Amino acid sequence: MRLLARLVTSAHKYIMAFWILFVIVMAIFAIRLPGLLAGDGFRMDAEHEQVMEMASETFGLPAETMFVVFDQVPDEVIASTLANVETMGLVSEIDSPLDHEKQYSKDVSYALLHFNEPEKDRADVVTSIREAIGDEKGVTLTGQSAITKDINTASQRDLMKAEAIGLPIAIIVLLFAFGSVAASLVPLFVGIATVVSTFGVLTLIGGQMDLSIFVLNIVPMLGLALSIDFSLLFISRYREERKKNDIVDAVAITIRTAGRSVIFSAFCVFIGLGALFLIQVEIFQNIALGGMIIVGMAVLSSITLLPSILILLGDRINKGQVLKVKENGANRWRQFAKGVIKRPILITIVALVLLGTALIPAKNMDLTIPQIDSLPTSYDTRSSYELMDEAFGLGEQSSVYVIAERKDGWADTKGLAAMKQLQDELTSDSLVDSAATIYTASGIDSPAAWEQAMQVPDMKAQLDPLLDSFVQGQQLLIPVTLSASGTSDDAQDWARDWSTRKTEWNLLIGGQPKFNQEIFDEIFDNLVSVLLLIVVSTLFILMIAFRSILIPIKAILMNIIGLSATFGILVYIFQYGHFGLHPGTIALIIPVIIFSLVFGLSMDYEVFLISRMQEEYANTLDNDHSTVEGLAATSKIITSAALIMIVLTGAFAFTDVMPVKQIGVGIAIAVAIDATIIRLLLVPSLMKLFGKWNWWLPFRKGPYKAGNWH
Numbered sequence: 001m002r003l004l005a006r007l008v009t010s011a012h013k014y015i016m017a018f019w020i021l022f023v024i025v026m027a028i029f030a031i032r033l034p035g036l037l038a039g040d041g042f043r044m045d046a047e048h049e050q051v052m053e054m055a056s057e058t059f060g061l062p063a064e065t066m067f068v069v070f071d072q073v074p075d076e077v078i079a080s081t082l083a084n085v086e087t088m089g090l091v092s093e094i095d096s097p098l099d100h101e102k103q104y105s106k107d108v109s110y111a112l113l114h115f116n117e118p119e120k121d122r123a124d125v126v127t128s129i130r131e132a133i134g135d136e137k138g139v140t141l142t143g144q145s146a147i148t149k150d151i152n153t154a155s156q157r158d159l160m161k162a163e164a165i166g167l168p169i170a171i172i173v174l175l176f177a178f179g180s181v182a183a184s185l186v187p188l189f190v191g192i193a194t195v196v197s198t199f200g201v202l203t204l205i206g207g208q209m210d211l212s213i214f215v216l217n218i219v220p221m222l223g224l225a226l227s228i229d230f231s232l233l234f235i236s237r238y239r240e241e242r243k244k245n246d247i248v249d250a251v252a253i254t255i256r257t258a259g260r261s262v263i264f265s266a267f268c269v270f271i272g273l274g275a276l277f278l279i280q281v282e283i284f285q286n287i288a289l290g291g292m293i294i295v296g297m298a299v300l301s302s303i304t305l306l307p308s309i310l311i312l313l314g315d316r317i318n319k320g321q322v323l324k325v326k327e328n329g330a331n332r333w334r335q336f337a338k339g340v341i342k343r344p345i346l347i348t349i350v351a352l353v354l355l356g357t358a359l360i361p362a363k364n365m366d367l368t369i370p371q372i373d374s375l376p377t378s379y380d381t382r383s384s385y386e387l388m389d390e391a392f393g394l395g396e397q398s399s400v401y402v403i404a405e406r407k408d409g410w411a412d413t414k415g416l417a418a419m420k421q422l423q424d425e426l427t428s429d430s431l432v433d434s435a436a437t438i439y440t441a442s443g444i445d446s447p448a449a450w451e452q453a454m455q456v457p458d459m460k461a462q463l464d465p466l467l468d469s470f471v472q473g474q475q476l477l478i479p480v481t482l483s484a485s486g487t488s489d490d491a492q493d494w495a496r497d498w499s500t501r502k503t504e505w506n507l508l509i510g511g512q513p514k515f516n517q518e519i520f521d522e523i524f525d526n527l528v529s530v531l532l533l534i535v536v537s538t539l540f541i542l543m544i545a546f547r548s549i550l551i552p553i554k555a556i557l558m559n560i561i562g563l564s565a566t567f568g569i570l571v572y573i574f575q576y577g578h579f580g581l582h583p584g585t586i587a588l589i590i591p592v593i594i595f596s597l598v599f600g601l602s603m604d605y606e607v608f609l610i611s612r613m614q615e616e617y618a619n620t621l622d623n624d625h626s627t628v629e630g631l632a633a634t635s636k637i638i639t640s641a642a643l644i645m646i647v648l649t650g651a652f653a654f655t656d657v658m659p660v661k662q663i664g665v666g667i668a669i670a671v672a673i674d675a676t677i678i679r680l681l682l683v684p685s686l687m688k689l690f691g692k693w694n695w696w697l698p699f700r701k702g703p704y705k706a707g708n709w710h
Helices: 002-010 010-028 047-057 075-087 124-133 144-178 181-206 215-240 245-279 280-318 329-342 346-365 380-390 413-425 438-442 446-455 457-470 489-500 512-546 550-575 590-620 623-654 656-697
Strands: 062-071 094-097 108-115 138-140 398-405 432-435 473-480 506-511
Touching: 002 010, 002 245, 002 280, 010 181, 010 280, 047 245, 047 398, 047 506, 047 512, 062 075, 062 124, 062 144, 062 380, 075 094, 075 108, 075 124, 075 329, 108 380, 124 138, 124 144, 124 329, 138 144, 138 380, 144 181, 144 215, 144 380, 144 623, 144 656, 181 215, 181 280, 215 245, 215 280, 215 623, 215 656, 245 280, 245 590, 280 590, 329 346, 329 656, 346 550, 346 656, 398 413, 398 489, 398 512, 413 432, 413 438, 413 446, 413 457, 413 473, 432 457, 438 446, 438 457, 446 457, 457 473, 473 489, 489 512, 489 590, 506 512, 512 590, 550 590, 550 656, 590 623, 590 656
Parallel strands: none
Antiparallel strands: 062 108, 062 138, 094 108, 398 473, 398 506, 432 473
């Protein structure tokens, strides 16, 4: 750190010039990022994707289907609308409700727009089709690509809305912390430079890999909060050192002290984010990658750009003094800390009861993969889909595609018999409503009758195309309809069972039930590994940092309890439907992402607080004194940093995309619990109760010195 301090202080002008140039260049790339984002990130390279690709490329099933929904629209309008869409030449095939009675239900009908060519992003196609549809009342476009485009649009609006709410409040918090306009704006400048730079880097990466649209919200949410938090810690220490040293020396000392804390804190967050790579689902990979880049940029800007700005500004950092920072704040925190350690048992019990009460609803958490309900109800894409779902009962059934492979093919006598056997096995399943094969499609009910019909030239000419639609070489496609929603446990259990069932054919399963089953299994099969990696790594890092075994264990247990309480509150708000929200579900990604992010973030405050207590204990060997003084010295900065984190993430509560809203609110609640109940009540109470055992580390002898046992 000394070498870094010398480098930054001696080359601060060059560093500043580099950052300005770098941010400008990255801003040019960053503008293109929203256009590169496609999909919600719930994708993995597994059996479902393999089957759907085979169904499209081998059997000619559409690569994608969108819907035009008609609500109380006359037939002539339906005909003219679909004619306008057809003339654009973007759609491979159109199934009109005028030709299919099943696509009518009272006043509601829908048309199917089929696309044979697979594409990652059909945003331009969606725009063109909507232009062809025009503003005709009761006519709307919906489907996966239309939903994705609207979520992207909503995400961009959400980002602007959240920052418009959060940043002004963050500046006010910084004003109360620093008192001057200049000192309050510097962290904001550093935060913006961090986010813009990261967006630019992600744009370059986005040309090589798929990025989820949720990256657009989660990355700046995390980046701004961390950058401003790091800046708050850095500037606070700099102002403290400036009272005793000249500007350059004060910055150098700050880099060696606060800079080390920033790097350590970032490393804790890195562990949580890196653990997400163990889950092979695109959205977790995206958040891990984007999060690690933004954390790295936040550290880099905090230990290079920020000190360069401080040197260039000098004492002008105090320019624009609008509030007088009270110097006796530490005394009030000191009195508070003394009050806490006087009643450690009572306060510990009260804190645990509060957290225990909050976590009760977590046992009822209903996790689902975000779909159409990610969009606000104000979007026609969602309302029309729900209208179609209600009118036709789409959610009561689900489609599965079974591909079976037979070495000798399916067109010979034994193959035809095997096909009938497989059809019978499928239809005998209580959850299967129907299974389509050449027999159900032709009305021929036996292999012998099929072979007999194929001997007649006219019949053969009619049956050959039908056979080709189900059989290609060694592969057989059987579309299956289940009498259960694709999101239900029953449908997922069915997909899992048939994927692993031992048969003489190699069965592959695709469709929504299989997709959901793969996502859920991938997350839950790797969840223990993710949690163990985070917890064990954090335990060893804190043991090294504090030379204690009890403090890391307490920190981890308190974190787990605090996060469990957070999940309970999320269930109460979003699942039970409080504070003006409709009852719903919790997005599947929420618990994992919040745990991975907040576990590292909360260690930031833990390290800052316990490090100060450790310094005091090394000097006095008085546990009570070190607890009080550590809390008094750090509480203002921890509270201010936590408040900024709460404001910047909690501002997403006012956004529309539900998973982003849940992540923002979840992080804000977790940080609030950590900075209040845990950091201000549980930590000092438990430090008092365990006394000198806080600083015990086994297998070591000798007097306590900077962490050694006495």
